[in-house]
């Protein structure tokens with residue numbers, strides 16, 4: 001069976017089995033149970049939401065960082081209160097997920113008391129899909145901004161070498177009584193770099209407007225694209241958004257910035273990633289009921305908008321991912337055999353049971 005055929009006929013894995021598998025790999029690598037659960041929830045949630053570029057398949061590269069001594073699996077993030085509404089987390093070069101989780105947890109509790117909470121996170125690592133952190137806030141009834149910086153992948157507008165990260169901009173708000181939450185989570189490039197890694201894993205081509213090869217030519221070959229540069233969305237605007245992520249997450253936090261973050265696939269040194277979270281209570285200016293009613297109106301106006309030619313349905317930001325999650329919770333998460341083989345090779349190396357699959 002070719003990779004493309006395998007992708008059409010995927011192997012399904014129950015989310016709880018994927019979760020347990022990831023927890024077992026992490027625990028066998030020195031991560032404590034609590035932090036392993038946080039990492040696993042973030043990765044499995046990405047696969048559930050159809051953001052497979054940032055799901056369980058990231059585990060081999062994360063564990064390679066542990067083996068190479070550039071990510072400390074035992075690190076416990078610490079928190080310092082700066083003002084009643086501002087806190088700082090130091091990730092101490094552990095997994096980015098527990099550092100981000102602790103930061104968002106604190107931002108939520110400050111917003112509950114004071115209406116707003118702001119947290120800067122330093123010396124962290126890649127935290128995967130930003131939407132899981134936005135969800136943490138949404139589930140607590142909060143609005144949020146979730147920013148991070150990342151390793152050089154994009155040229156700045158007018159430049160030709162990688163400088164800024166493909167750093168996602170994410171934000172969210174709880175929905176109304178009859179609407180979905182608003183969850184925006186987007187990379188400032190035409191496509192996230194993880195989608196190129198996914199295409200490479202699956203033996204697929206990529207659209208030619210995603211990246212340039214090392215000679216500066218458009219390419220549909222993921223391998224050549226990874227040697228070149230990602231293209232920012234909207235030219236100078238995408239490049240400016242990537243710089244914005246670096247100002248708020250890198251410059252402000254004390255973490256690496258200006259091209260200094262080390263990528264998750266570069267085993268030479270710690271990531272030193274920075275994040276920035278703001279959490280806002282939605283009933284600061286109106287009652288909660290009014291806020292919810294207004295979100296319902298906004299949702300209905302957006303999805304009920306008159307459709308352009310060829311469009312069957314209009315979605316709210318985050319809605320496609322939510323629908324994917326609903327169906328994958330029922331049917332399981334689809335993986336291709338090659339992906340499962342790579343994950344099982346990690347299990348074998350660590351003496352952990354293979355991933356349980358549904359045929």
Ligand SMILES: NC(=O)c1ccc[n+]([C@@H]2O[C@H](COP(=O)([O-])OP(=O)(O)OC[C@H]3O[C@@H](n4cnc5c(N)ncnc54)[C@H](O)[C@@H]3O)[C@@H](O)[C@H]2O)c1
Pocket residue numbers: 051053054126127128129130131148149150166167168170183184185186187188190191192193194195314315316317318319320321
């Ligand atoms: N941690 C990191 O360093 C890092 C770096 C890059 C990307 N990422 C992650 O990669 C993921 C993918 O990013 P992306 O930019 O490729 O996402 P995307 O282009 O698939 O989606 C971007 C946003 O647009 C919305 N959207 C997409 N199609 C829509 C439609 N038809 N109607 C309405 N809304 C729609 C989505 O809900 C989402 O909020 C994100 O989860 C991001 O956090 C992480």
